[in-house]
Amino acid sequence: MEDLVKATEAKCRFVILSYKRRSEIYGVCSVSSVLNRDHKMYGKKHLFDGTEETCWNSEQGKPQWILIRFGQSVSIKEVNIMFQGGFVGQDCSFRSFDDKKNVLESFPFYPTDINYLQK
Numbered sequence: 001m002e003d004l005v006k007a008t009e010a011k012c013r014f015v016i017l018s019y020k021r022r023s024e025i026y027g028v029c030s031v032s033s034v035l036n037r038d039h040k041m042y043g044k045k046h047l048f049d050g051t052e053e054t055c056w057n058s059e060q061g062k063p064q065w066i067l068i069r070f071g072q073s074v075s076i077k078e079v080n081i082m083f084q085g086g087f088v089g090q091d092c093s094f095r096s097f098d099d100k101k102n103v104l105e106s107f108p109f110y111p112t113d114i115n116y117l118q119k
Contacts (some may be wrong), residue, residue: 027070033059055084064089080117088113 035042035057042057047066056065056086079094094106111118 030067030069031056031058032063032065034114035059053080055082063091078119080119081111082113082117083113084117085113085115 007054029044030046031044031047034044036059039045044056044066046054047056056066076094083089092111093106093108095106098104
C-alpha cells in the first residue's frame, strides 16, 4: 500500500489496515441529514468514533448519503459497514467521483439487516 498523506482540512480519521502496516489518512466527511438535527447524539462524528455504542442516524425518507472527500487520490480495497438491525439501506452503492462531480465508478452492495460488521 502506498504512503498516504494527511489532508489539511482533516475532520474524520480513517485507519487503513494492511498485512504489512497500519496507516492513517484524513478526509472531510459530509452526510445528507442528521436525525432531528441532533448532531451531538446522531451526527457524522459517530461514523468513525470506533464504538458500537454510537452511530450516525439520518432522517427518514429521501435517499441518504455519506460523502468523503480525500485531499488526494486514494485506492480503497475494502469497506466495512454496520447498520442497526431494522434500519438497513435498501438501494446502496459506493461511488467515486472526479473533481467535476462526474461519477467515475459505481458499485452496488446489498447489506444484510443485522447489527454486525459487514465487508
